[in-house]
Amino acid sequence: QVQLVETGGGLVQAGGSLRLSCAASGRTLSNNAVAWFRQAPGQEREFVAGISQSGGLVNYKDSVKGRFAISRDNAKNAVYLQMNSLKPEDTAVYYCAARQGFGAPVAVYAYDTWGQGAQVTVSS
Numbered sequence: 001q002v003q004l005v006e007t008g009g010g011l012v013q014a015g016g017s018l019r020l021s022c023a024a025s026g027r028t029l030s031n032n033a034v035a036w037f038r039q040a041p042g043q044e045r046e047f048v049a050g051i052s053q054s055g056g057l058v059n060y061k062d063s064v065k066g067r068f069a070i071s072r073d074n075a076k077n078a079v080y081l082q083m084n085s086l087k088p089e090d091t092a093v094y095y096c097a098a099r100q101g102f103g104a105p106v107a108v109y110a111y112d113t114w115g116q117g118a119q120v121t122v123s124s
Contacts, residue, residue, distance in 0.1 A: 036096060095117045097114050
């Protein structure tokens with residue numbers, strides 16, 4: 001089974017940028033669709049962005065469209081989330097998740113492999 005590790009979180013001012021990385025080990029990530037989720041304190045985990053196995057299909061939560069971009073490099077066994085124009089409401093723990101089915105659905109239960117999470121804090 002693939003293991004996932006997120007890096008790149010941190011503290012940034014509103015309007016700033018961060019790039020999260022999700023590195024896979026154990027086996028290739030190229031057979032997996034991958035998504036980023038986030039969870040703020042007291043709230044449910046929510047879908048942020050997803051990318052298909054080949055990278056040809058991507059989808060985003062409405063509130064991050066135009067600000068966030070998901071990408072993958074199968075040669076490096078990694079997936080990325082570029083986050084621009086960050087807002088305080090983007091503050092959360094961000095999780096990388098993988099599944100072997102086609103596409104990247106928004107449901108938490110569709111994913112069977114999760115990273116440990118990376119804290120993103122956006123100050124106003």
